[in-house]
Every structure is written in C-alpha cells, then in structure tokens.
Amino acid sequence: MSMNCCDNPAVNKKQRREAIGMEQTTLNVQGMSCGHCVKAVEGSVGELGGVHSVKVHLEDNKVDVKYDAAKVTLDQIKETIDDQGYDVV
Numbered sequence: 001m002s003m004n005c006c007d008n009p010a011v012n013k014k015q016r017r018e019a020i021g022m023e024q025t026t027l028n029v030q031g032m033s034c035g036h037c038v039k040a041v042e043g044s045v046g047e048l049g050g051v052h053s054v055k056v057h058l059e060d061n062k063v064d065v066k067y068d069a070a071k072v073t074l075d076q077i078k079e080t081i082d083d084q085g086y087d088v089v
C-alpha cells in the first residue's frame with residue numbers, strides 16, 4: 001500500500017479557498033489628475049479591510065484593485081473612491 005505523504009489536504013484546501021476568494025478588477029475612474037489624487041485613491045481603498053492591493057494608472061484613468069470578495073464588495077470599493085471626489089465610470 002502506498003501513501004501519498006506530500007499531499008497535505010489541509011494545505012491544499014486553504015490555498016484553494018484563497019484562490020477562489022481573490023478577485024482582480026480594473027475600474028475606470030475620472031477626475032484623477034496628479035500625485036495627490038493617486039495618494040487619495042490608493043490610500044483610502046488600501047485601508048479597506050479585504051483589499052489586497054490597489055494601483056492607480058493616472059495617464060489611463062484606471063485603478064487596478066485586488067481584493068477578497070468574501071471581505072469587501074466591489075460596490076464598497078467604488079463608494080470609497082466616490083467619497084474621495086472621483087467618478088467611477
């Protein structure tokens with residue numbers, strides 16, 4: 001009888017759960033024009049629980065967000081950007 005000793009089901013299950021929960025999206029955001037805007041958006045969104053990373057592309061009016069969909073919703077992220085005074089298209 002052979003044992004598959006390296007296949008730890010607990011570890012695999014955890015990895016699978018994390019992979020499923022992590023979402024990546026790119027938002028179109030109007031009104032960002034300088035480094036202050038970048039800091040305002042990245043700072044406020046980055047402070048949300050469940051947001052893994054946020055990156056503003058100023059010249060493209062785009063914001064890349066990686067987040068855990070189990071902890072934060074896309075609507076909450078959009079609302080946070082809106083609260084900073086920018087328009088999510």
Ligand SMILES: [Cu+2]
Nearest residue numbers: 033034036037
């Ligand atoms: Cu600015």
